[in-house]
Amino acid sequence: IFIRPWGISSCVDGEFLGSKDNCGFLYIQRNNQCIENLFLPEPPYLFGILLNRWELPWANVFPLRVMFRFGLQYQYYPWPLFGVANREPVYGEVGHTILSLLCDFRSYSYTLPTVRGLTITIKEHGSVSVRIPRNRYEEIVKGLNQSLAHVLSFGGCLNQIVQQHLVAVQNPDDQQYSTQVIKTDPTLKKNPLSSSTGSSFIVINASLRSLSPTSSPPTGYSPVSGSLGVGGGSYGKSSTIEDGVMVQVDLETLKLLKQALKDMKDYTIISNKSVVLPQQLMEHNENVNFNSDPIEQLVEFIWIENDRDINLGIRSPIDYFPMDRIQNSRIHYSLTHQHANNTHHNLRWTDIYFIDCDNFMRRLQTTTEHSLDPTKLADTIAKGFIQALTPVSDQLKEANCYKIGLRATIDREN
Known part of the structure; x- marks a missing residue:
């Protein structure tokens, strides 16, 4: 399961965490909240806020409203990074x-x-x-x-x-x-x-x-x-x-x-x-x-000016190169590949990061008459990369390699 910021995982039927009032989590990123003394994984990570069933419609259509309401409820600006079970809903x-x-x-x-x-x-x-x-x-x-x-x-x-x-x-x-x-x-x-x-x-x-x-x-x-x-x-x-x-x-x-x-x-x-x-x-x-x-x-x-407040804290799995403020594109369709002898592990392409892509595109446009879509090029590279790694997916899992990166340098010659 891949969860994005402001994504929801819900349990519509039955009990969730011991109560029928709980229905799932709304996932948010940290802003300026204090995270001292918290045990956190490597970025990127999200915080799950426990939702009451009555709050689920707002979390689906306009989550910003319900999060600011949580902030007012617990007097924490802009909103807390924790959820409270067995409470009254903030909306009916x-x-x-x-x-x-x-x-x-x-x-x-x-x-x-x-x-x-x-x-x-x-x-x-x-x-x-x-x-x-x-x-x-x-x-x-x-x-x-x-x-x-x-x-x-x-x-x-x-x-x-x-x-x-x-x-x-x-x-x-x-x-x-x-x-x-x-x-x-x-x-x-x-x-x-x-x-x-x-x-x-x-x-x-x-x-x-x-x-x-x-x-x-x-x-x-x-x-x-x-x-x-x-x-x-x-x-x-x-x-x-x-x-x-x-x-x-x-x-x-x-x-x-x-x-x-x-x-x-x-x-x-x-x-x-x-x-x-x-x-x-x-x-x-x-x-x-x-x-x-x-x-x-x-x-x-x-x-x-462009919004560059993105990918803060993310590091490349190749060499821990900081990806802060680097433009990226989410892959919303599933590009997966499974080996014939492997029924347990899939490799999935999730993101493209464009490092210095703006300068590259400007240089390309001044030297060629044809425009190049880096997303389509990355799609071709990713397909070959996934096919090459699929036969060794068992070894990758044994080595705890759950996040894999490929960095390709593109210029006029290649």
């Missing part, structure tokens, strides 16, 4: 949630598009910054292609630059959701970034009608809303909703935003004021000091 029936409109909780056929490395930050003055790594462009396009005409939504990742985050809390009596904030150590609150708050998702909804340039903003704003002006004089609203942010605009604005993202261009929705967090939330979280002073922007979508 899915109930009334905005995500029930964006995710399939029955068959899990579609979920909120979550982009690796994308972060959503609510700044001190109430504006929202969505930062997108350039090397996640394909994931953004996939989310755009799957979006409806009037709605665009993205799930974010853990925001490392903020020290507090929105959390969705469910009332067990009426199944309604409210918003709370989980914070890091209060002694760190003097950090200039401590007034910014992380959000788990953003929804842009084209629910407003376009207004003429001479029209006034719609009346009847609640304390959590702000008005924004964009091209053509249209207006919109913004608000926190559960552990995310919702922005209401007109259809033309949403079309312009989608096109800008498809063209990998920054996009800003202009505003004359913005109060994103509800007043009652600020009263209960003294460190969330958002003000309502006039500002010039409400929501900004910014393309940033």
